[in-house]
Amino acid sequence: MKKLFLGNEAVARGLYEAGCRVVSSYPGTPSTEVTEFAAAYDEIFSEWAPNEKVACEVAFGAAVAGARSFCAMKHVGLNVAADPLFTASYTGVNAGMVILVADDPGMHSSQNEQDSRHYAMGSKTMMLEPADSAECLDYTKRAFELSEKFDTPVIIRLTTRVAHSRSTAPIADRVDNGLKEYTKNPQKYVMVPANAKGKHVVVEQRILDQIAYCEEGADGLNTVEYNSKKIGVITSGICYQYAKEALGENASYLKLGCVYPLPVDLIKNFAAECETVYVLEELDDYIETHCRKIGIEVIGKDAFTLQGEYSQSMIAKVILGKENECLKSGVNIVPRPPVLCAGCPHRGLFYALKQLNVTVSGDIGCYTLGASQPLGMIDTVLCMGASVSALHGRNAADPANAKKSVAVIGDSTFIHSGVTGLINIAYNATDSVVIILDNSITGMTGHQQNPTTGKNIKGEPANAVSLEALAKAVGIQNVIVVDPYNLAETKEGIKNALEADGPAVVISRRPCALLKTVKHNPPLKVNPDKCKSCKMCMKIGCPAISMKDGKAVIDFTQCLGCNVCSQLCKFGAIEEGKA
Numbered sequence: 001m002k003k004l005f006l007g008n009e010a011v012a013r014g015l016y017e018a019g020c021r022v023v024s025s026y027p028g029t030p031s032t033e034v035t036e037f038a039a040a041y042d043e044i045f046s047e048w049a050p051n052e053k054v055a056c057e058v059a060f061g062a063a064v065a066g067a068r069s070f071c072a073m074k075h076v077g078l079n080v081a082a083d084p085l086f087t088a089s090y091t092g093v094n095a096g097m098v099i100l101v102a103d104d105p106g107m108h109s110s111q112n113e114q115d116s117r118h119y120a121m122g123s124k125t126m127m128l129e130p131a132d133s134a135e136c137l138d139y140t141k142r143a144f145e146l147s148e149k150f151d152t153p154v155i156i157r158l159t160t161r162v163a164h165s166r167s168t169a170p171i172a173d174r175v176d177n178g179l180k181e182y183t184k185n186p187q188k189y190v191m192v193p194a195n196a197k198g199k200h201v202v203v204e205q206r207i208l209d210q211i212a213y214c215e216e217g218a219d220g221l222n223t224v225e226y227n228s229k230k231i232g233v234i235t236s237g238i239c240y241q242y243a244k245e246a247l248g249e250n251a252s253y254l255k256l257g258c259v260y261p262l263p264v265d266l267i268k269n270f271a272a273e274c275e276t277v278y279v280l281e282e283l284d285d286y287i288e289t290h291c292r293k294i295g296i297e298v299i300g301k302d303a304f305t306l307q308g309e310y311s312q313s314m315i316a317k318v319i320l321g322k323e324n325e326c327l328k329s330g331v332n333i334v335p336r337p338p339v340l341c342a343g344c345p346h347r348g349l350f351y352a353l354k355q356l357n358v359t360v361s362g363d364i365g366c367y368t369l370g371a372s373q374p375l376g377m378i379d380t381v382l383c384m385g386a387s388v389s390a391l392h393g394r395n396a397a398d399p400a401n402a403k404k405s406v407a408v409i410g411d412s413t414f415i416h417s418g419v420t421g422l423i424n425i426a427y428n429a430t431d432s433v434v435i436i437l438d439n440s441i442t443g444m445t446g447h448q449q450n451p452t453t454g455k456n457i458k459g460e461p462a463n464a465v466s467l468e469a470l471a472k473a474v475g476i477q478n479v480i481v482v483d484p485y486n487l488a489e490t491k492e493g494i495k496n497a498l499e500a501d502g503p504a505v506v507i508s509r510r511p512c513a514l515l516k517t518v519k520h521n522p523p524l525k526v527n528p529d530k531c532k533s534c535k536m537c538m539k540i541g542c543p544a545i546s547m548k549d550g551k552a553v554i555d556f557t558q559c560l561g562c563n564v565c566s567q568l569c570k571f572g573a574i575e576e577g578k579a
């Protein structure tokens with residue numbers, strides 16, 4: 001039987017069918033749904049971990065204990081999990097361990113465009129790259145088999161288009177062989193130098209064995225498809241789909257389902273058959289570099305970009321020199337930049353910061369949108385957790401101005417990697433003010449629970465970290481809680497933190513307005529007779545407010561009655577009720 005699956009959903013189905021028992025992940029677009037779908041299978045122990053390093057280590061521990069295990073993350077998450085990954089490649093596994101990483105060419109929702117294939121090469125870990133949902137399901141099952149066959153973690157790499165597109169995949173029953181026996185084996189699992197030296201030799205031999213396996217087609221993971229031999233295309237993942245659609249039978253294809261390690265003879269033989277060979281791959285010249293290293297002349301990044309996503313039309317244009325007619329829709333889609341939602345609690349906090357005219361060390365989450373105009377209140381954004389540590393660095397460099405800057409960080413991001421920065425502030429004593437924007441959820445990635453929310457991945461009650469107690473426990477005595485819907489209180493709370501001696505934590509607490517459990521006030525309207533067209537209410541950048549015929553208007557279908565705008569209106573023109 002076949003079913004229509006989102007790529008991420010198909011991976012989850014693959015986990016189920018492969019008898020995977022433990023899933024531990026940290027959310028990150030475009031990987032998040034894999035774990036959400038996995039959590040729907042009662043047979044799988046699923047969890048949101050505090051960060052990707054923890055998730056990867058949980059999966060490692062489960063695999064060593066004998067359970068097929070899995071963790072998922074977005075590309076930048078693999079930076080966080082790189083430490084356990086590189087050494088888990090040395091120890092190998094007991095039961096299969098699979099790591100999913102989802103890259104985001106085009107940066108639909110990421111701060112950079114890194115190519116995770118380099119991690120496979122760097123950590124010497126086998127990497128598979130599916131091109132549609134059927135392959136997502138199949139490769140997930142194969143990844144567990146290969147993990148056990150070669151005694152290695154196996155990485156599955158997706159890109160946004162594969163993770164978030166739907167296509168059909170055949171389904172099968174779950175096969176769970178139970179827990180594999182664990183045998184104590186320090187030479188294998190205790191990576192001190194004496195043992196690791198021996199394991200490095202094993203890893204290098206493993207790669208040679210894997211290359212030999214890939215030369216033979218890797219049981220159908222690497223496939224050759226001969227049509228016209230004028231054009232040869234070496235490709236993988238979504239680029240294979242684009243190439244097929246753009247070039248059809250005008251080209252022959254070498255599709256690499258296993259992108260690390262790469263075969264040598266298979267590529268040489270394919271290239272020898274074709275007149276001109278193109279490498280089609282988004283992001284870096286990863287396959288292209290390998291081809292050049294083994295002496296194959298190919299056209300790659302000379303003709304195609306290192307940036308953004310590819311498409312059928314781009315490939316048709318470059319290789320065939322013509323437009324791909326089937327892709328012309330004639331529809332011009334208006335770009336819609338992201339904004340803080342109507343009723344978002346982060347809005348009031350940023351407005352208060354604007355009034356206080358502080359420098360803001362920013363972080364990653366919905367609140368990054370505080371950088372957009374008209375708020376424009378973020379000075380730096382680097383990676384998760386960096387707001388807190390970078391603020392400490394700023395204040396260490398310029399202590400005289402320490403109380404003119406703050407860090408902003410969400411609840412999930414604080415737990416992910418902000419808490420270590422806060423410990424550093426307390427320990428190495430800078431006068432830093434850290435604002436935790438506690439909206440009781442991981443908002444940016446679509447409402448995942450986290451260790452502060454009091455619920456687990458299934459929405460069941462769970463232990464909740466007390467941010468106040470945590471801040472005090474690491475040595476921050478001055479902890480202030482404010483409600484960002486109350487502008488005066490918020491401004492006052494931050495001002496107090498800035499004026500007091502020593503470091504402080506301000507918790508800006510108000511649940512995300514989109515949470516189902518949140519009750520909203522009635523929508524607001526502008527009384528046109530009282531509106532003086534001063535546009536003060538526009539200064540908070542609420543998408544529900546606009547100007548019409550010289551007066552402010554509130555779209556009642558968007559307004560959640562947060563009342564932040566009414567606190568700005570000196571003329572009392574904003575009232576309850578539909579306009």
Ligand SMILES: Cc1ncc(C[n+]2csc(CCOP(=O)(O)OP(=O)(O)O)c2C)c(N)n1
Binds near residue numbers: 409437442
């Ligand atoms: C290392 C890493 N992992 C995951 C992500 C994806 N991501 C972006 S923001 C975010 C969490 C945001 O939640 P929170 O800090 O609670 O702020 P909110 O969006 O709710 O305001 C996540 C998981 C990322 N950018 N980097």
